[in-house]
Amino acid sequence: MPEFTLQHIAEATNATIEGNQSLVCSGVASLEEASEGDATFMVNAKFAKLWAQSKATIGIVPTGVTVEGHDGATRALLRVEDADLAIATVLEMFMKPIELPEAGIHPSAAICETATLGKDVSIGPNVVIGKDVTVGDGVKLCSGVHLGRGSSVGSNSVLRTSVVIEHDCVVGADCILNAHVVIGADGFGYRPSQAKDGLTKIPHVGNVVLGNRVEIGANSCVDRGKFSATSIGDGSKIDNLVQIGHNVKIGKNCVIAAHCGIGGSVQIGDWVQIAAQVGIAPHCKVGDGAKIGAKSGLMHDIPAGEEWLGVPATKMKDTLRQWAIVRKMPELAKQLSPSSKR
Numbered sequence: 001m002p003e004f005t006l007q008h009i010a011e012a013t014n015a016t017i018e019g020n021q022s023l024v025c026s027g028v029a030s031l032e033e034a035s036e037g038d039a040t041f042m043v044n045a046k047f048a049k050l051w052a053q054s055k056a057t058i059g060i061v062p063t064g065v066t067v068e069g070h071d072g073a074t075r076a077l078l079r080v081e082d083a084d085l086a087i088a089t090v091l092e093m094f095m096k097p098i099e100l101p102e103a104g105i106h107p108s109a110a111i112c113e114t115a116t117l118g119k120d121v122s123i124g125p126n127v128v129i130g131k132d133v134t135v136g137d138g139v140k141l142c143s144g145v146h147l148g149r150g151s152s153v154g155s156n157s158v159l160r161t162s163v164v165i166e167h168d169c170v171v172g173a174d175c176i177l178n179a180h181v182v183i184g185a186d187g188f189g190y191r192p193s194q195a196k197d198g199l200t201k202i203p204h205v206g207n208v209v210l211g212n213r214v215e216i217g218a219n220s221c222v223d224r225g226k227f228s229a230t231s232i233g234d235g236s237k238i239d240n241l242v243q244i245g246h247n248v249k250i251g252k253n254c255v256i257a258a259h260c261g262i263g264g265s266v267q268i269g270d271w272v273q274i275a276a277q278v279g280i281a282p283h284c285k286v287g288d289g290a291k292i293g294a295k296s297g298l299m300h301d302i303p304a305g306e307e308w309l310g311v312p313a314t315k316m317k318d319t320l321r322q323w324a325i326v327r328k329m330p331e332l333a334k335q336l337s338p339s340s341k342r
Helices: 006-013 083-094 316-336
Strands: 016-019 038-041 058-062 076-080 182-185 190-192 199-201 207-210 221-223 229-232 307-309
Touching (some): 006 058, 006 083, 182 207
Parallel strands (some): 058 076
């Protein structure tokens, strides 16, 4: 594990030092699990109250937050504007290099002669690159990646083990697709057959277009559009095990947590936050900056900037009020029962 001086970390995070300036940081950990030499972080006053009991040597804390029990002789605080962003910088300093293929083309890769490869690409074992595929400069394709006919991957994108990009789909620049992501699988569309003896599969002739700096977690799927493109805007981040249906439009800089299922033709604006296990019914519209709480079932449009929660989802304040009433119902039932009046 590397070590960094306190001064080095302060410069990297644009922090002001309070305490012993000669300290050395040898690791990063949570407040509860930290040991001597570790740096930790406190995003607000609630966590700052735990500093006195923590064994961490260095605490990263926002400017203006009071930290009780701080001993400046043996420990130090780094005052920053945003503790989350500062700890992200420190974590990157301690991060081990990700295992990626070496520069060049592995002998086991199968590359069609009509494919176009950019400069300084890294193509790992058993990669398959189909007809008329375009791979940009600096792209890294880990083992088992499959790029279907006519697809393209923008410069400096990283596709981890066994990612599949189906035919004619587009991945932008500086994207990260984690293991077993599938882009451009068939959309989910069926109708009863004319004879009512089975289901007729609806063809999907569109594709998927990912913007730049999109990240998608392991085992997530983005289905191709029925007519046009399913799209994800620049800078959006998708967690593991997320299902995005056909013709969904996701804006810029959205975050979607694990186990979400987004129905066909949903439109999601910019800077939207969707917590884990949310289900969104087809054709719903979610406005810019909206937030949806965990395990919600969305069946209606959400205006920009609103926070919704629950099943079915409503405005968060209304849902919380309903939950508070439900918690009181057992006691109310006792009060209203005939036996309580005897």
